[in-house]
Amino acid sequence: MAEYFSQFMPFMVTGVKTTIILFVITLVLSLPLGLPIALGERSRFKPLSWICKFYVWVFRGTPLMLQLFFFYFFFPFTLDITIPALPTACITFVLNYAAYFAEIYRGGINGIDRGQYEAAYVLGLSRGQTMKDIILPQTMKTILPPVVNEAITLVKDTALASSIGVIELMKATQSAVNRETDISIFFWAAAIYLIMCSVLTLAAGRIEKYFMRYDAKEEY
């Protein structure tokens, strides 16, 4: 048994690490980046709104794999710089996921009643204060479920990075299976993906509870 693991585990662990790095970097950067894009889309300054809408349209409307290949060649071809595969994947994933998060945020903001803006206005709040302290906090509980959904999709989407040569969990698994001629390794990979998604779901449940605190309680 120990021998069985030692054959492929080190390789898999490296793959998992890379997957987690790609996942965390993407999430940590694209979550905040989605917000200015969402606000830009809603801007009264039309050119800004057009640019942001165009951005979302392109990144949501084309395959992530195409975007990966594009950036993979873009840097060396146009800027004459070589960027390793993993950073290229991170950049692409961040830009792609920011577009999805922007759409979620925009939907959340649009769902807030106009009366909230009016109440803020008559109390003399600035537009910035209104957005930051009144509107955005209220969107949290509606955007959380779709955001978690995207995060779970992201866990699995990281596998796409293998297409430009990032040796993440999927690529590592594939190589291990090839070398060991043992397809049971696929189950170990599946288990690792499942654990990552489950951890996410559990964490999301906690966060959700926090944002539900001000809702009317169900009768017990």
Added chain:
Amino acid sequence: MSQTILKMTDIVKDFGDLRVVKGVSLTVSKGETIAIIGPSGSGKSTLLRCINGLNKVTSGVIELNGETGMVFQHFNLFPHMTCLENITYAPIKVKGEDKEEARKKAMKLLEMVGLETKADVYPAHISGGQKQRVAIARALAMNPDLMLFDEPTSALDPEITGEVLNVMKKLAEEHTTMIVVTHEMGFAKEVADRVIFMNDGEIVEEGSPEDIFENPRSERLKAFLKSIIRS
């Protein structure tokens, strides 16, 4: 003659092709309580919302000496803040008031509206009448010179309108300057210094409650009062 808080001259408001307010002039003195009555769609809310800029006037002049506060039909409390936070947020963030001072003042206001026990409760957990009383306290916390009420009891069950009207009555007795758009004729009759009847974007008649309710002159006011009694 007491100080003029608001002077509106020839106010016109169009929504696209629709003229909703058709040249209204109105002067409000400090301490006055004014009730605006009139059929649905006559432009009462629009006129009120022109005063604080929620609607931009198409033409006309608004001279406002001081600041306004507003109470909405649907309360519009901030659901993610406790009742106390709803009241203290703007004084702290907009006026830069000291947090502790703001809290003390808010507690006094909550007491005034009879809700001191609800300070740390979220709006979702209190009744409509209580929400509206918190909303009144929230508006008062900014020390407005003129309070605007847009049908503050219309969204409430009839049996709990009284608790809100009583608070407003108390404010009127303390000479808070207020303009109240209302369907509560009892309130207008009892509390208002001056009643304004609007119809189809115009002020058709204005005067003391006796003038309006006992001696209506125009046919339109007579018809309106009759329709109110019937309903």
